[in-house]
Amino acid sequence: MKRALVVFATFALCSFVRAASVPVVNINTATETQIAFLPGVGPKLATAIYDYAESGADGPNADEAKCDHRCHFKSVEDLAKVKGIGPKKIAALRPFVVVTGATTATAKIRTAKGGAK
Numbered sequence: 001m002k003r004a005l006v007v008f009a010t011f012a013l014c015s016f017v018r019a020a021s022v023p024v025v026n027i028n029t030a031t032e033t034q035i036a037f038l039p040g041v042g043p044k045l046a047t048a049i050y051d052y053a054e055s056g057a058d059g060p061n062a063d064e065a066k067c068d069h070r071c072h073f074k075s076v077e078d079l080a081k082v083k084g085i086g087p088k089k090i091a092a093l094r095p096f097v098v099v100t101g102a103t104t105a106t107a108k109i110r111t112a113k114g115g116a117k
Helices: 002-020 044-057 076-081 088-098
Strands: none
Touching: 076 088
């Protein structure tokens, strides 16, 4: 029993450390430069994502957003509302995108397939 508990605790700790080490970008609060850190996102798409997030504060959906800052994205799936982003792109970005919390990415995020795409 004791050994099982130790194994479980070690696994849980390793999972936590691994999850904590994945760089993420909060698409509601990131700058265009930080958004461009996402794999497969260049300057043009970063601007489109930024502009969509910005529309939550003073755009046509400001009442719906109920915020005084950029917070138009309620979930990662809302990225589908940005021109140029479809289901495949969302699936590729999902591990690196958050809508709450801090942006932890400090450089272009490299994927396991060997590049930033």
